[in-house]
Amino acid sequence: MGCIAEAEYHQSIDVYESIESHPIFKGLPKEVTATFAASARAQHYPKGKILFLQQDKAESFYIIATGWVKLFRETFDGDEAVIDVLNEGCIFGETAIFEDGIHHNSAQSIEDTMLLSLPLSLLKQQMIQSNELSMKMFGAMSRYRRLQDQELEHRDLQSAPQRIGCFLLRLCNQDQLGPITLHLPYDKSLIAARLGMKPETFSRALTRLRRETGIRINGSTVIMDGLSQLTSYSCSACSSTFPCEDIK
Amino acid sequence: MGCIAEAEYHQSIDVYESIESHPIFKGLPKEVTATFAASARAQHYPKGKILFLQQDKAESFYIIATGWVKLFRETFDGDEAVIDVLNEGCIFGETAIFEDGIHHNSAQSIEDTMLLSLPLSLLKQQMIQSNELSMKMFGAMSRYRRLQDQELEHRDLQSAPQRIGCFLLRLCNQDQLGPITLHLPYDKSLIAARLGMKPETFSRALTRLRRETGIRINGSTVIMDGLSQLTSYSCSACSSTFPCEDIK
DNA sequence: CGAGGGTTTGAAGTGCATCAAATAGTGTGG
DNA sequence: CCACACTATTTGATGCACTTCAAACCCTCG
Numbered sequence: 001m002g003c004i005a006e007a008e009y010h011q012s013i014d015v016y017e018s019i020e021s022h023p024i025f026k027g028l029p030k031e032v033t034a035t036f037a038a039s040a041r042a043q044h045y046p047k048g049k050i051l052f053l054q055q056d057k058a059e060s061f062y063i064i065a066t067g068w069v070k071l072f073r074e075t076f077d078g079d080e081a082v083i084d085v086l087n088e089g090c091i092f093g094e095t096a097i098f099e100d101g102i103h104h105n106s107a108q109s110i111e112d113t114m115l116l117s118l119p120l121s122l123l124k125q126q127m128i129q130s131n132e133l134s135m136k137m138f139g140a141m142s143r144y145r146r147l148q149d150q151e152l153e154h155r156d157l158q159s160a161p162q163r164i165g166c167f168l169l170r171l172c173n174q175d176q177l178g179p180i181t182l183h184l185p186y187d188k189s190l191i192a193a194r195l196g197m198k199p200e201t202f203s204r205a206l207t208r209l210r211r212e213t214g215i216r217i218n219g220s221t222v223i224m225d226g227l228s229q230l231t232s233y234s235c236s237a238c239s240s241t242f243p244c245e246d247i248k
Numbered sequence: 249m250g251c252i253a254e255a256e257y258h259q260s261i262d263v264y265e266s267i268e269s270h271p272i273f274k275g276l277p278k279e280v281t282a283t284f285a286a287s288a289r290a291q292h293y294p295k296g297k298i299l300f301l302q303q304d305k306a307e308s309f310y311i312i313a314t315g316w317v318k319l320f321r322e323t324f325d326g327d328e329a330v331i332d333v334l335n336e337g338c339i340f341g342e343t344a345i346f347e348d349g350i351h352h353n354s355a356q357s358i359e360d361t362m363l364l365s366l367p368l369s370l371l372k373q374q375m376i377q378s379n380e381l382s383m384k385m386f387g388a389m390s391r392y393r394r395l396q397d398q399e400l401e402h403r404d405l406q407s408a409p410q411r412i413g414c415f416l417l418r419l420c421n422q423d424q425l426g427p428i429t430l431h432l433p434y435d436k437s438l439i440a441a442r443l444g445m446k447p448e449t450f451s452r453a454l455t456r457l458r459r460e461t462g463i464r465i466n467g468s469t470v471i472m473d474g475l476s477q478l479t480s481y482s483c484s485a486c487s488s489t490f491p492c493e494d495i496k
Numbered sequence: 497c498g499a500g501g502g503t504t505t506g507a508a509g510t511g512c513a514t515c516a517a518a519t520a521g522t523g524t525g526g
Numbered sequence: 527c528c529a530c531a532c533t534a535t536t537t538g539a540t541g542c543a544c545t546t547c548a549a550a551c552c553c554t555c556g
Contacts, residue, residue, distance in 0.1 A: 054487060073397070073401050073487035074487055075405055075484065075485055075486055075487045076483075076484050076487075077484055077485070079404075079405050079485065081400065081401040081404040081405050081487070083397050083400060083401070095390050095393060095394065097390070098386070098387040098390045098391070099390065099391075099394065104394050104397070105397065105487075127379075127383060127386075128379065128383065129379075130379070131375075131376065131377075131378070131379035131382055134379055134382035134383050134386055135375060135376065135382050137386055138346070138375075138382055138385055138386045138389060139346040141386060141389045141390060141393060142343050142345070142346045142347070142389060143346070143347075144393065145343060145389060145392065145393055145396065146343065146347065146352050148393065148396045148397070148400065149321070149331050149352070149353065149396070151400060152329065152331060152396065152399060152400060152403070152444075153321050153329040153331070155400070155403050155444070156327075156329040156444050157323055157327050157329050159543080160543075160544075187502070187503095188502075188503065189502070189503080196403070196404050197544075197545090198544075198545060198546085199502085199503070199504090200503090200504080200505085200544090200545075200546085201543085201544055201545070202503095203503060203504055203505080204504085204505085204544090205544090207504090219553090235324075236323065236324050236325055237323055237325070237327065238323055239302060239321035239322055239323045239324075239329070239353075407511080408511080408512075435534070435535095436534075436535065437534070437535080445512075445513090446512075446513060446514080447534080447535070447536090448512090448513075448514080448535090448536080448537085449511085449512055449513070450535095451535060451536055451537080452512090452536085452537085453512090455536090467520095467521085
């Protein structure tokens with residue numbers, strides 16, 4: 001069962017290992033993680049695949065093994081708001097567990113992506129049985145909430161170039177000293193949407209950021225002499241102190 | 249211990265009853281709710297009192313008995329972002345439980361407010377012991393997260409007048425038919441901040457909302473012929489279908 | 497090479513912010 | 527009950543940031 005591509009990809013990751021080492025499951029009794037691993041299904045999605053839509057009945061939640069996933073919502077007249085863009089190690093779709101089993105946003109793979117899907121019913125059942133699991137889920141949700149609060153603040157207080165600077169910083173290893181080279185993880189127009197601006201604005205804002213901080217950009221490659229170029233530019237308009245939380 | 253004012257206010261609410269009937273505690277074993285009730289402290293705060301600041305060490309979390317509380321964050325150069333404005337029945341400060349015991353935003357009473365404060369250590373301890381409590385906390389957090397996601401969407405996709413319309417709708421009993429009268433629950437400039445705009449913009453946007461929907465506004469009193477005036481104006485730029493979630 | 501998507505650039509428009517000043521509203525002490 | 531002080535709100539004039547629409551450019555991939 002499953003097409004060839006799927007079968008191929010199955011072999012490329014160790015489901016059990018992925019589950020067991022994930023922060024959400026780490027430290028739980030072997031029999032619990034084993035139950036999850038047993039019912040996990042690894043599946044590959046090409047770039048652009050819709051994973052589920054807002055209002056869909058939710059059967060599963062997902063853990064990203066590799067790739068990137070966009071969470072978004074659409075209005076009646078076709079506008080789209082990007083809620084978040086997630087990558088390796090992130091969980092999504094799990095919030096439906098207490099939302100009448102309905103997804104409250106849509107999800108799409110935006111790069112080639114490998115997902116582990118796990119039944120929501122199992123999660124619910126295990127959470128009821130294992131307090132440790134509930135606590136971990138609570139902790140994860142709590143961390144996510146703080147990030148969203150921060151996001152809201154950024155929209156209010158940071159300019160477009162500052163938001164881009166902040167975005168780049170969160171792509172870095174933040175203890176790093178000296179020159180840094182990094183690559184934009186996905187399309188510029190999606191980064192734009194993720195940061196709440198239009199592609200044209202993103203392009204112009206990037207130009208301004210470059211001019212005002214001295215960082216260099218070539219295609220999707222970003223080069224900077226050090227973090228301080230960006231921190232002094234972006235972090236003054238943010239309430240968090242610098243070595244701030246990693247991008248998810 | 250405790251000034252006279254505080255003592256007076258103590259008598260005006262039934263702590264045990266408030267705790268027991270709160271959604272977070274409802275249905276928990278009597279001995280658990282009793283433990284919380286026993287260590288709850290009711291306290292009155294006049295309008296404008298700072299309850300805690302971002303980075304403060306968190307000892308307690310709070311339940312609002314009456315009044316309104318603003319959650320906010322401040323940047324180094326003095327700008328302020330309002331994260332949320334909460335009222336009766338809302339919990340806040342509890343997220344510090346998994347954040348190294350540090351508040352990640354500031355809180356201020358913006359009307360005369362009566363709070364129940366409860367030790368975070370007790371919450372943590374009880375969550376470890378009671379899976380049911382953990383699950384309830386998770387559910388509450390999950391609901392809050394959905395509301396924040398929606399908020400982010402609104403900032404992207406709704407115009408200032410539409411956001412005000414949406415705000416008014418969430419103040420209404422949404423099953424209501426026919427004419428509706430309601431009062432703005434707090435200062436217009438705070439509503440403005442809550443919706444991510446300046447007081448001047450709020451004032452002008454309100455004028456436009458009035459002109460374009462036909463609702464009437466007099467001071468802090470709002471009168472409309474029915475909900476449809478606003479829903480057709482605001483909800484087309486939102487991804488949720490109308491009878492949307494109550495304001496907290 | 498040529499088609500098509502992603503990105504940049506240009507010109508013009510819109511919405512919200514800012515600064516400044518007028519007005520309304522609220523609470524105070526006389 | 528009135529006058530005053532103080533704050534909240536409105537209004538006006540102007541500026542800036544981001545958007546929109548349109549066209550050019552660039553890059554990749556068949």
